[in-house]
Amino acid sequence: MSNIPDWPLVLPNDYGIRPAGAPDACFYCNSKVGQPHGAECTVVDKKVRVRFSFDLELSVPHWWTPADIEYHYGQSSWCANNAMDHLQEIVDSDDCLCSIFNSAFIEVTDNTPFVEPRPESWDADNKAQDIKDNLPRWEPPPMALMMLITEEVPDPEDKDED
């Protein structure tokens, strides 16, 4: 449990309730529905500001000075959404962005603990994924069963309709 007031309680439709886990407890911290999540439960979030930066190699007019380049990408009408095209180009060429990427923590913008409400589609999507993740490992059937399986099974479509 945490000492922070208003620490989120486990809700019946909480992200922490996973179809593969107990229906009445957080899968991650084991707290029951109605009880506070654990102090280090992974579904309890806070808001932070993180700087993402990418060092891109771009083509610019040859005569541009560093000040021209900074003006173009800083104060001119150039929209930063255009940066997405440059990043997408790299992703599309099957390269990943990691070698040109940097991140830096700036500040906590809101320390209020919260649990992200899960979208409506979450249940169905995660039920399917959890079922897949928890399928028993495939084992080859014993020889006797193999023989049963390979025996010819009459096709109901070929049945005499008389």
Ligand SMILES: [Zn+2]
């Ligand atoms: Zn929890």
